[in-house]
Amino acid sequence: TGCVCSLHPKKNNTYIRVSLPAVCFVWQIAMVILFGVFIRYDEESDEKGWHEFKRSHNITSNIENDFYFRYPSFQDVHVMIFVGFGFLMTFLKRYSFGGVGFNFLIAAFGLQWALLMQGWFHSLDPVTGKITIGIESLINADFCCAGSLIAYGALLGKVSPVQLMIVTLFGVTLFAVEEYIILDLLHCRDAGGSMVIHTFGGYYGLAISWVLYRPNLNLSKRLNGSVYHSDLFAMIGALFLWMFWPSFNSAITNHGAGQHRTVINTYLSLAACVLTTFAISSMGQKKGKLDMVHIQNASLAAGVAMGTSAEFMITPYGSIIVGFCCGIISTFGYLYVTPFLEKRLKLQDTCGIHNLHAVPGMLGGFVGAIVAAAATEEVYGKEGLVETFGLSGKFENRSMSTQGAYQAAGTCVAIAFGLVGGVCVGFILRFPLWGDPADDFCFDDEAYWELPEDEETIPPVLEYNNHMINKHQDTHESQFSLEES
Numbered sequence: 001t002g003c004v005c006s007l008h009p010k011k012n013n014t015y016i017r018v019s020l021p022a023v024c025f026v027w028q029i030a031m032v033i034l035f036g037v038f039i040r041y042d043e044e045s046d047e048k049g050w051h052e053f054k055r056s057h058n059i060t061s062n063i064e065n066d067f068y069f070r071y072p073s074f075q076d077v078h079v080m081i082f083v084g085f086g087f088l089m090t091f092l093k094r095y096s097f098g099g100v101g102f103n104f105l106i107a108a109f110g111l112q113w114a115l116l117m118q119g120w121f122h123s124l125d126p127v128t129g130k131i132t133i134g135i136e137s138l139i140n141a142d143f144c145c146a147g148s149l150i151a152y153g154a155l156l157g158k159v160s161p162v163q164l165m166i167v168t169l170f171g172v173t174l175f176a177v178e179e180y181i182i183l184d185l186l187h188c189r190d191a192g193g194s195m196v197i198h199t200f201g202g203y204y205g206l207a208i209s210w211v212l213y214r215p216n217l218n219l220s221k222r223l224n225g226s227v228y229h230s231d232l233f234a235m236i237g238a239l240f241l242w243m244f245w246p247s248f249n250s251a252i253t254n255h256g257a258g259q260h261r262t263v264i265n266t267y268l269s270l271a272a273c274v275l276t277t278f279a280i281s282s283m284g285q286k287k288g289k290l291d292m293v294h295i296q297n298a299s300l301a302a303g304v305a306m307g308t309s310a311e312f313m314i315t316p317y318g319s320i321i322v323g324f325c326c327g328i329i330s331t332f333g334y335l336y337v338t339p340f341l342e343k344r345l346k347l348q349d350t351c352g353i354h355n356l357h358a359v360p361g362m363l364g365g366f367v368g369a370i371v372a373a374a375a376t377e378e379v380y381g382k383e384g385l386v387e388t389f390g391l392s393g394k395f396e397n398r399s400m401s402t403q404g405a406y407q408a409a410g411t412c413v414a415i416a417f418g419l420v421g422g423v424c425v426g427f428i429l430r431f432p433l434w435g436d437p438a439d440d441f442c443f444d445d446e447a448y449w450e451l452p453e454d455e456e457t458i459p460p461v462l463e464y465n466n467h468m469i470n471k472h473q474d475t476h477e478s479q480f481s482l483e484e485s
Contacts, residue, residue: 077251087100094223095156143197151171157444158209174417192262216440237296238296242303248307269302269310313375337354
């Protein structure tokens with residue numbers, strides 16, 4: 001035992017046989033009770049309610065149910081959350097189970113808690129005290145999870161699954177509050193979540209990581225990197241995200257031109273981003289070779305930055321300009337800013353979420369503010385301005401310059417919630433009872449997963465010989481005698 005202790009002084013610290021089952025069981029039972037008390041089907045998913053809705057709205061066909069319009073977008077967003085985010089985090093050589101597995105765990109818990117938190121803020125019926133949910137609620141719950149999954153990127157390999165559940169509990173709660181302030185009170189438009197999802201999630205994760213700084217993390221340096229096949233898996237996640245990002249940004253936009261335009265703008269911006277990412281990645285190396293880290297991550301920055309403004313009339317060439325700039329800024333971030341933050345600000349950001357989410361999200365919020373302030377009736381038409389920016393009811397007299405100012409303020413609110421909330425949650429996670437790994441045991445699946453034996457432990461020649469002997473055992477003798485004759 002003395003030998004084992006010298007290799008991993010605090011290896012037993014990762015014992016979660018009590019804490020993880022306790023958190024999962026207790027919180028899931030709490031979900032059952034809270035859903036029983038508060039959650040009901042909305043009028044388009046309730047059997048009786050749908051028939052009454054059809055009668056009252058003169059609808060004759062079930063195909064007009066919002067499900068058929070929103071479900072394709074929901075499925076795309078769902079794939080991004082579970083496959084895209086999950087596999088993007090499999091780049092570490094010995095932490096692929098943790099990357100995709102813990103992503104699965106916290107998203108599955110987060111979406112349930114999100115339906116409750118967002119329901120209390122956005123769709124609680126004051127008469128019945130119930131929350132009604134439909135297909136759009138499911139999309140918004142996935143969006144809410146994304147904030148916590150982004151934060152996980154900064155903490156990847158350094159925290160326990162129990163800590164991640166706490167990050168998600170508070171992350172979803174903070175998300176619901178800042179989303180309510182930004183979208184309802186300030187009346188900002190942010191369909192793709194540059195502000196509420198990416199800016200908040202990015203700064204939330206960075207703040208937690210800053211509080212949880214590990215001065216001796218270099219003891220795990222040998223595992224804080226990728227191998228050939230792990231980078232390939234991460235690229236699969238990146239491609240899923242890249243392909244479905246137009247759906248992510250357009251999932252809850254207005255029917256018709258709004259959704260159509262959002263897809264076009266995001267699509268063009270992402271394409272431009274890839275070229276500048278390749279260019280800067282090659283320029284950043286002495287021999288001009290490409291770095292897979294940049295290609296996996298910086299190529300997605302345009303999707304983040306277009307989250308707010310893709311719904312606006314930013315024009316196709318405007319979208320390309322945003323993507324062009326994001327590829328440059330994000331790749332430079334991976335080359336120079338991340339090492340600087342770790343060295344000077346003691347900020348250890350495993351996935352580089354500062355360059356993929358925090359900064360592009362903030363830029364996206366401010367780009368949206370500029371585009372909103374510049375909007376005119378000549379370009380949008382009167383109905384278009386009202387529909388795109390929701391200028392009805394108590395907001396009908398708001399000028400576009402005022403709308404732009406509120407959009408900028410919304411970005412600042414997201415940053416503040418991320419930083420302050422992240423620092424508070426970080427101090428909670430510092431209590432020594434969550435089963436987090438020691439400094440020399442980070443980035444290793446062995447801490448929390450039963451691992452299969454590495455194939456390399458069986459000599460390939462013996463494996464081949466055994467296989468051949470078993471396969472030809474019955475004919476071996478006759479072949480031998482034939483050769484002898």
